[in-house]
Amino acid sequence: MPAEPLSHKEIEDRLAELPGWALDGDRLTRSYRLGSHFAATAMVVHIAQVQEELDHHSDLTLGYHTVSLSVHTHSAGGAVTEKDFELARRVEDLAPGHGAH
Numbered sequence: 001m002p003a004e005p006l007s008h009k010e011i012e013d014r015l016a017e018l019p020g021w022a023l024d025g026d027r028l029t030r031s032y033r034l035g036s037h038f039a040a041t042a043m044v045v046h047i048a049q050v051q052e053e054l055d056h057h058s059d060l061t062l063g064y065h066t067v068s069l070s071v072h073t074h075s076a077g078g079a080v081t082e083k084d085f086e087l088a089r090r091v092e093d094l095a096p097g098h099g100a101h
Helices: 009-013 037-054 082-094
Strands: 022-023 029-035 057-061 064-069
Touching: 009 022, 029 037, 029 082, 037 057, 037 082, 064 082
Parallel strands: none
Antiparallel strands: 022 029, 029 064, 057 064
16 A cells, blocks of 8 residues: 655644654655764664665765765655654664654
């Protein structure tokens, strides 16, 4: 069953639960600043594992001390869907100093 695009209101409501994440055009985006390039690289590997588990992949950029994600659902015509928010929540859970309670 294909993922259904979320309304702008649904997206805003879900973003309120994910500080740091934003809607940029038709994509959810987030950047993380980590303590070292090694930590950023390790985070990329963990994100890649989550993406494989979910079978949902973002554009993922590794910088010197940063990791940036940009995601939407290709099978929904490039719209934002619940699949994108599931990925965002999973990434928040693994981010050092972010989301982990």
